[in-house]
Amino acid sequence: MRILVIGRGGREHAIIWALKKSESVSRIYCAPGNAGIAKMAECVPIPESNFEELRQFAIDIGVDLVVVGPEDPLFEGIVDYFEEKRIPVFGPNKRAAIIEGSKVFTKELLAKYKIPTAEYRSFENYDEALDYLHKQKIPIVIKADGLAAGKGVTVAQSMEEAEQALKAMMVDKEFGEAGRKVVIEEFLSGQEMSILAFVDGNVVRPMVAAQDHKPVYDHDEGPNTGGMGTYSPVPHIPQSVYDQAVEQILKPAAEAMVQEDRPFRGVLYAGLMITEDGPKTIEFNCRFGDPETQVVLPRLKTDLADIFVATVNGRLQDMDIQWSDEAAVCVVLASGGYPGPYAKGIPIYGLDEVRESVVFHAGTEFKDGQVVTNGGRLLGVTGIGRTIAEARDKAYADAAKIRYEGRHYRTDIAQKALIAAAGRSDS
Missing domain, CATH: 3.30.1490.20 (ATP-grasp fold, A domain)
Known part of the structure; x- marks a missing residue:
C-alpha cells in the first residue's frame, strides 16, 4: 500500500513513524515533510495548500490512501477535493472540520446538545x-x-x-x-487532559489519555504555544474520569455531528478540563494533536494503517485497538523567542548522539547537508519507559544532547504526574 501523508510537523513525523511499522505499507510519501521525515519517507516539495498539485501527484503515483495532518487544509476542504476523484483519504470533510475551524460553532453545538463546557x-x-x-x-x-x-x-x-x-x-x-x-x-480550573479518538460517524474508539503543556515557560507561565511537551498516560486522573469524558463528551459530540448532518470521520481531539464538577470541554480539534501524537502513537500496538483504512471504509466498529502499558514523555525543543519572532537557518547539532529516545522533527529542514531550524517548535524528544519517571529521564537526557543557538525547552514536563505519584506513595 502506498500512502501520502500531508504536512510538515512533528505530528506528521510521528504518524509516518507509526506507519513504517505496518507490513501492509510499501511506500510512504510526505508533502512537504521536513528534515527528519526525509529519513523515513520520500518528501515531495508541494505545500499543504496546493490542493490541485497534491491531488495530481496522488493520481500520478497511484496512492492507496492519503492522510491529512494539519488543520488548515482540512478546514479548507482538502478531503472533499480528494474524494471528488474517489481517492481514499483519512480526515474529516469541510463540513465536519468546522468543529475546530469555528469556536463559536462548537460552543453552540455543545450548548444545544448539553455537552459539558464552560x-x-x-x-x-x-x-x-x-x-x-x-x-x-x-x-x-x-x-x-x-x-x-x-x-x-x-x-x-x-x-x-x-x-x-x-x-x-x-x-x-x-x-x-x-x-x-x-x-x-x-475560566475553568483543574487538571487538563487530552483524549483523541478515531471516529467514524457514531463509532468512537478513544485513544489513551495525554496531558499537554501549552505555556512556553516552566510552571505554566508565559504565553500559550502550540504545545511545549506532553506525556501519556495521565496516572493522577482516575480511569472513571476518563470513562466519564468519553461517555459524556466524545461520544455525544460525535453523535451531535451526525445529527447536524456533519458526520465526522477521522481523529477527533477533545481538550478537557477536569473540574470539581467533572470533565468539561475546552475545545475540539479535527485532527491528531501536536505534540500529543508523539506520546500516544508510540503506545499504539494495533497497526495504524489498518485503523486508517478501516475508518475510511466505514469498518472502524470492527477494529479491536490495543494499547501498550508503557509510558511516553515528549519534550519540545523550540527556537529562541518562540512563540514570538525567531530566527531560522540555525544549525542543529547532537541529533546523532540521541540513544534512548525517538526524535520527531517539526520545524527543521536540510540546508547544505546540515539540519537547521525552520520554525518555532523544532523537535519533540520522546522517551518511552515502564513508568513516567523512566520515560521522562530518557527524554531529558537526550534533549540535553541536542544543541543550537537559542535553544529553549521546559524543564517541568510531566512533573505533575511525578508529584502525584510521590503523594500516593507517601499516603
Whole structure:
C-alpha cells in the first residue's frame, strides 16, 4: 500500500513513524515533510495548500490512501477535493472540520446538545464584547473564533490583559479573519487532559489519555504555544474520569455531528478540563494533536494503517485497538523567542548522539547537508519507559544532547504526574 501523508510537523513525523511499522505499507510519501521525515519517507516539495498539485501527484503515483495532518487544509476542504476523484483519504470533510475551524460553532453545538463546557458568550462587535468583559470575573478566557495555529487563546489573569487580548483580536486583527468573532469564556480550573479518538460517524474508539503543556515557560507561565511537551498516560486522573469524558463528551459530540448532518470521520481531539464538577470541554480539534501524537502513537500496538483504512471504509466498529502499558514523555525543543519572532537557518547539532529516545522533527529542514531550524517548535524528544519517571529521564537526557543557538525547552514536563505519584506513595 502506498500512502501520502500531508504536512510538515512533528505530528506528521510521528504518524509516518507509526506507519513504517505496518507490513501492509510499501511506500510512504510526505508533502512537504521536513528534515527528519526525509529519513523515513520520500518528501515531495508541494505545500499543504496546493490542493490541485497534491491531488495530481496522488493520481500520478497511484496512492492507496492519503492522510491529512494539519488543520488548515482540512478546514479548507482538502478531503472533499480528494474524494471528488474517489481517492481514499483519512480526515474529516469541510463540513465536519468546522468543529475546530469555528469556536463559536462548537460552543453552540455543545450548548444545544448539553455537552459539558464552560459558560460563554460570543461577539462580532468589539464594543459589545468589551462591555460584557468588564462585567466578568478574572481570570477569564478570550478566544479567537477561527484557526490561529494554537495561539488564538488568552487566559487573562488581569482585566488589562483581557482588554489587550480582545483588542488584538478584534481591532488590531492580529489573527486576521480568525479574530472577526470572539468567544469570551468562563475560566475553568483543574487538571487538563487530552483524549483523541478515531471516529467514524457514531463509532468512537478513544485513544489513551495525554496531558499537554501549552505555556512556553516552566510552571505554566508565559504565553500559550502550540504545545511545549506532553506525556501519556495521565496516572493522577482516575480511569472513571476518563470513562466519564468519553461517555459524556466524545461520544455525544460525535453523535451531535451526525445529527447536524456533519458526520465526522477521522481523529477527533477533545481538550478537557477536569473540574470539581467533572470533565468539561475546552475545545475540539479535527485532527491528531501536536505534540500529543508523539506520546500516544508510540503506545499504539494495533497497526495504524489498518485503523486508517478501516475508518475510511466505514469498518472502524470492527477494529479491536490495543494499547501498550508503557509510558511516553515528549519534550519540545523550540527556537529562541518562540512563540514570538525567531530566527531560522540555525544549525542543529547532537541529533546523532540521541540513544534512548525517538526524535520527531517539526520545524527543521536540510540546508547544505546540515539540519537547521525552520520554525518555532523544532523537535519533540520522546522517551518511552515502564513508568513516567523512566520515560521522562530518557527524554531529558537526550534533549540535553541536542544543541543550537537559542535553544529553549521546559524543564517541568510531566512533573505533575511525578508529584502525584510521590503523594500516593507517601499516603
